[in-house]
Amino acid sequence: MSAEIIASIADVLTDNIPLTPISQGAEAVVFTSPVHPYLPKNRTDGDDKLYILKYRPEKKYRHPVIDKTLTKHRTLGESRLLAKLRLIDGLNVPKLIGCDPYHGCIWLEFLGEDLPNGHGFSNLKNFLWMNASDPYSDLVRDTMINVGKQIGLMHWNDYCHGDLTTSNIVLVRAGEDWQPYLIDFGLGSISTLVEDKGVDLYVLERAIISTHSSFANRYNLWVLEGFKSVFESHGKAGLGKYKDLIRRFEEVRLRGRKRSMIG
Amino acid sequence: MVNLNGIPPRGKRNYYLAIGLEGSANKLGVGIIKHPVLEKHEDSDLSYECDVEILANIRDTYVTPPGEGFLPRDTARHHRNWVVRIIRKALTEAKIDDPTKIDVICFTRGPGMGAPLHCVVIAARTLSLMWDIPLVGVNHCVGHIEMGREITGAKNPVVLYVSGGNTQVIAYSEKRYRIFGETLDIAIGNCLDRFARTLKIPNAPSPGYNIEQLAKQCKNKEKLVVLPYTVKGMDLSMSGILQYIDTLAKDLFKKNLKNKLLFDSRTGEQLVTVEDLCYSLQENLFAMLVEITERAMAHVNSNQVLIVGGVGCNVRLQEMMAQMCKDRSNGQVHATDDRFCIDNGVMIAQAGLLEYRTGHFVKDLSETIVTQKFRTDEVYIAWRE
Numbered sequence: 001m002s003a004e005i006i007a008s009i010a011d012v013l014t015d016n017i018p019l020t021p022i023s024q025g026a027e028a029v030v031f032t033s034p035v036h037p038y039l040p041k042n043r044t045d046g047d048d049k050l051y052i053l054k055y056r057p058e059k060k061y062r063h064p065v066i067d068k069t070l071t072k073h074r075t076l077g078e079s080r081l082l083a084k085l086r087l088i089d090g091l092n093v094p095k096l097i098g099c100d101p102y103h104g105c106i107w108l109e110f111l112g113e114d115l116p117n118g119h120g121f122s123n124l125k126n127f128l129w130m131n132a133s134d135p136y137s138d139l140v141r142d143t144m145i146n147v148g149k150q151i152g153l154m155h156w157n158d159y160c161h162g163d164l165t166t167s168n169i170v171l172v173r174a175g176e177d178w179q180p181y182l183i184d185f186g187l188g189s190i191s192t193l194v195e196d197k198g199v200d201l202y203v204l205e206r207a208i209i210s211t212h213s214s215f216a217n218r219y220n221l222w223v224l225e226g227f228k229s230v231f232e233s234h235g236k237a238g239l240g241k242y243k244d245l246i247r248r249f250e251e252v253r254l255r256g257r258k259r260s261m262i263g
Numbered sequence: 264m265v266n267l268n269g270i271p272p273r274g275k276r277n278y279y280l281a282i283g284l285e286g287s288a289n290k291l292g293v294g295i296i297k298h299p300v301l302e303k304h305e306d307s308d309l310s311y312e313c314d315v316e317i318l319a320n321i322r323d324t325y326v327t328p329p330g331e332g333f334l335p336r337d338t339a340r341h342h343r344n345w346v347v348r349i350i351r352k353a354l355t356e357a358k359i360d361d362p363t364k365i366d367v368i369c370f371t372r373g374p375g376m377g378a379p380l381h382c383v384v385i386a387a388r389t390l391s392l393m394w395d396i397p398l399v400g401v402n403h404c405v406g407h408i409e410m411g412r413e414i415t416g417a418k419n420p421v422v423l424y425v426s427g428g429n430t431q432v433i434a435y436s437e438k439r440y441r442i443f444g445e446t447l448d449i450a451i452g453n454c455l456d457r458f459a460r461t462l463k464i465p466n467a468p469s470p471g472y473n474i475e476q477l478a479k480q481c482k483n484k485e486k487l488v489v490l491p492y493t494v495k496g497m498d499l500s501m502s503g504i505l506q507y508i509d510t511l512a513k514d515l516f517k518k519n520l521k522n523k524l525l526f527d528s529r530t531g532e533q534l535v536t537v538e539d540l541c542y543s544l545q546e547n548l549f550a551m552l553v554e555i556t557e558r559a560m561a562h563v564n565s566n567q568v569l570i571v572g573g574v575g576c577n578v579r580l581q582e583m584m585a586q587m588c589k590d591r592s593n594g595q596v597h598a599t600d601d602r603f604c605i606d607n608g609v610m611i612a613q614a615g616l617l618e619y620r621t622g623h624f625v626k627d628l629s630e631t632i633v634t635q636k637f638r639t640d641e642v643y644i645a646w647r648e
Contacts, residue, residue, distance in 0.1 A: 004590070024561075026557045026558040027554075059550075059554075060590060061553050061587045062550035062554075063487050063547075065486075066487065066546065066547065069489070187496050
């Protein structure tokens with residue numbers, strides 16, 4: 001990570017907010033901070049809580065006018081999407097704390113924890129690696145079904161994630177079980193098209209196959225099982241939608257993510 | 264590991280000779296190249312280090328008058344009229360007296376315009392039968408990539424392929440050039456060409472080049488004409504942008520004072536010039552391209568970019584890409600000049616010869632059927648690890 005980005009975030013924030021960078025994507029840098037952006041410091045809910053800052057730095061290659069409108073548009077769009085998704089009963093997404101669209105900052109609650117024995121952060125990818133010695137345990141099965149349920153719930157409400165990978169699903173401990181949370185809605189959208197949803201499912205399937213290939217078949221079946229259960233709970237209309245979606249998903253799987261250019 | 268020396272050169276020579284015929288769009292190109300037989304290629308992944316020697320690189324472009332594009336049948340007629348002369352010229356320049364010494368004839372199998380592709384493949388088949396030389400059909404996109412790799416020495420770059428007919432972000436993985444992002448409708452070069460047609464600026468040497476020159480003359484660089492920005496995940500869409508800027512240009516020429524973007528509503532003073540439009544169009548389109556390239560780089564964890572294709576000659580695009588790579592930790596950008604960026608025969612020869620050296624060539628003339636739609640990821644890349 002270049003020092004310039006860290007210097008540029010310092011211009012936006014006050015000095016008393018310590019930041020630790022945790023990841024850099026193509027578009028944004030993600031930091032953690034122990035400081036809440038606007039609540040007073042001595043709160044009752046414990047002081048060890050962390051917060052996430054997702055920062056979209058300025059892109060010098062593009063014209064400043066384009067850069068400013070894009071940063072504002074995308075930060076605002078992502079925040080709105082998160083706020084709406086949060087209202088859906090049963091869907092797990094991080095809580096939006098604050099948003100500064102002009103500087104490209106989104107504040108979110110921190111989710112997840114470090115897995116035991118140095119298996120890294122508790123996203124689905126690391127979780128599956130951790131359980132590779134007992135890949136078909138009930139714990140893994142329940143988690144994968146829950147992942148499917150979350151995606152189903154999101155799709156049932158006509159939202160699409162756009163970049164569903166195993167590292168964009170964070171697991172939060174709930175007693176013995178793990179509750180999946182969907183994160184990073186940078187490419188998310190509201191869509192009624194079966195195509196977008198089919199591509200979502202396909203991208204996740206590819207992600208599971210490429211990182212956990214030996215157990216991928218069973219994993220994908222479980223995800224689909226959970227996915228189906230959401231649609232089934234809505235009776236005949238739900239099942240009809242499910243069938244349309246799966247038909248398109250199979251089409252997408254045959255041709256790949258891209259449209260076929262033959263003929 | 265790959266063995267590139269599986270098939271020995273003809274006549275026990277220590278080098279391969281290949282001729283490439285390209286004619287998928289309005290350029291007709293013939294290139295002749297020479298690969299020395301090197302021991303390091305017997306068991307390695309060095310297909311980007313062939314020490315290629317370019318013996319001839321002849322190209323003839325079918326240029327239409329300002330305001331007109333090239334139609335398939337006219338382009339095909341141009342290719343028919345010139346193909347023999349260009350091949351003769353290439354052979355003379357390469358100082359090849361006996362063409363039967365050539366190892367392989369490579370031709371473009373697609374993608375491209377049907378009629379021009381047909382003309383060139385007929386020439387290739389004729390030569391093959393006449394001189395008794397095997398044929399190799401080459402994917403045009405793969406040709407661009409292999410030539411770019413050979414010229415710049417980029418080992419495993421993310422490739423941005425931008426030309427009149429294609430806009431793709433490509434990365435290599437498991438014997439295929441995989442497409443990460445691409446245009447959902449028209450290609451970037453097509454967008455620029457068609458805007459140039461609206462402006463009625465000359466098509467020589469190329470419409471995109473003339474737009475670039477106009478954009479350089481823009482005096483009002485702070486104030487950008489805002490255009491739609493249509494990146495959709497890893498893909499982009501350009502037809503809406505073209506439609507929008509076309510309307511602006513037409514209003515400008517008609518002096519439509521009702522358009523408040525172009526004319527001051529009270530005084531009727533002109534606020535935007537043609538140069539401003541060209542500048543804004545370039546800035547907007549290239550920002551989209553660089554963004555999807557950056558996405559692909561983050562995805563595959565690469566820090567090299569190779570720009571190929573006709574639009575890749577654009578200095579502004581190269582500049583923006585270099586800036587992006589600099590901001591990502593110590594990245595590099597590789598680009599070539601107009602000899603190799605714009606469609607040419609050499610690149611077809613390069614990709615075809617690599618394929619020939621791994622033992623793949625046409626066994627029967629029925630395999631030489633050209634196709635207008637031929638995706639980059641359909642080709643099995645035998646010469647890479």
